[in-house]
Amino acid sequence: MLKRHAAIMLTMFLLPVAVAGGNNTRAVQGETVSFNGAKVTTWAKLGSNGEIIQVGVTLPLAAVERTPNKMTMMQANFPAEVQQATFLYNVTVEWNPQGHEPAGRYTNPHFDVHYYTIDKAAVRAIDCKDLTVMNASKVPKGWLPAVPPGVPAQAVCVPTMGFHSLPATEFARPGQFQPGLFERVMIVGDYHGSIIFIEPMVTREALLRKQNFTLPVPSLKTIDHNTLVPTRFNAVYDPQRKVYDFVLSDFRMAR
Numbered sequence: 627m628l629k630r631h632a633a634i635m636l637t638m639f640l641l642p643v644a645v646a647g648g649n650n651t652r653a654v655q656g657e658t659v660s661f662n663g664a665k666v667t668t669w670a671k672l673g674s675n676g677e678i679i680q681v682g683v684t685l686p687l688a689a690v691e692r693t694p695n696k697m698t699m700m701q702a703n704f705p706a707e708v709q710q711a712t713f714l715y716n717v718t719v720e721w722n723p724q725g726h727e728p729a730g731r732y733t734n735p736h737f738d739v740h741y742y743t744i745d746k747a748a749v750r751a752i753d754c755k756d757l758t759v760m761n762a763s764k765v766p767k768g769w770l771p772a773v774p775p776g777v778p779a780q781a782v783c784v785p786t787m788g789f790h791s792l793p794a795t796e797f798a799r800p801g802q803f804q805p806g807l808f809e810r811v812m813i814v815g816d817y818h819g820s821i822i823f824i825e826p827m828v829t830r831e832a833l834l835r836k837q838n839f840t841l842p843v844p845s846l847k848t849i850d851h852n853t854l855v856p857t858r859f860n861a862v863y864d865p866q867r868k869v870y871d872f873v874l875s876d877f878r879m880a881r
Contacts, residue, residue: 650674657702661719664689668702668717678854681708683717683739683872687863690833690870693735695723701746712854712877713743713846731796734807736829739872740787740815743849744822754783758819766821766844769793769814774801788817790825793842812841812859820850826859826872833870836863843874847881855880 656668664686671680681704699720709715718740725733742749757779765771772789773779783789791814798804809832815823826841839861846855856874863870 651679654705654707656705656708659700659702661685661700662689662694662698662721663692666700666702666719668704670705670708672707676707678708678711678877680873680875681712681714681856682874683719685719685737685870685872687833687836687868687870690737690830693721693723693830697722701749703746713849713856713880714741714874715745716742716749718742718749728803731803731806731808732827734829734831736808736827737833739826739828740823741825741874742823749786752786752788752817754780754785754788756818757783760789760816760819760821764816764819764821764848765791766814766846766848768795768842769844770797772816783817788815788822790815793844810839810841812843814844821846821848826861828861836865838862849880852880854878 650673652672654670654672656670658665658667666686666689667684669682669684670678671682673679697720699718701716701718703709703716704714718738720738720740722738723735725736727733759773759779760771762771769791770793772791773782779789793812796804796808796811808827808829810826810828813825813827814821815825824844824846832839841859843857843859849855854877856877858874858876860873860875861870862873
């Protein structure tokens with residue numbers, strides 16, 4: 627029943643696209659996982675030759691409205707076609723009711739969406755025992771090294787995630803965050819000295835507005851293997867289905 631429900635929802639999302647494109651596209655479904663009392667589904671849209679057009683995560687508004695007072699998390703694989711052809715392997719969505727550090731910037735209630743290029747077991751195995759700092763040459767342009775000068779790597783490594791590089795736009799000046807709490811931001815993550823995820827982070831308040839938004843996607847040309855990477859991220863709210871579709875698109879080879 628769960629798979630049938632997810633398939634129906636996926637078809638509803640892709641039907642207008644398929645009709646407009648002369649039935650030259652097809653949908654493939656990944657996993658459907660329970661989260662905050664709703665069903666989150668991963669999916670992809672493929673072109674007539676099997677090329678990756680879009681990779682998405684569908685987050686029901688109910689999962690945003692009915693948030694508990696404790697942290698919750700889900701993890702789901704992307705379709706096999708996505709895992710085989712692109713940078714993407716699985717996704718986690720975490721609900722943080724009190725936010726997290728750094729205090730004063732990210733301590734408002736929000737969701738973290740990690741798009742990983744490693745499998746679930748590798749994500750769970752990140753224990754921060756390897757404190758290798760990624761070479762500055764691998765940090766995408768416009769983002770800053772995850773380990774600030776003078777700060778021990780152990781202090782900023784997060785188990786099951788690794789290190790987080792923030793965009794330079796988050797800072798008013800070196801070492802000083804922009805004033806006030808954030809609303810949405812795109813983060814780059816690394817471990818073992820290599821990029822392993824990109825992370826849109828968005829507040830519950832922003833999602834409750836039921837508005838579309840975009841975030842810049844970092845250049846991923848410095849990843850360890852040359853594969854398809856997304857260059858565009860859109861969050862699209864569908865009022866009829868009452869869901870957000872978090873969509874990565876405009877794929878191209880990393881280099």
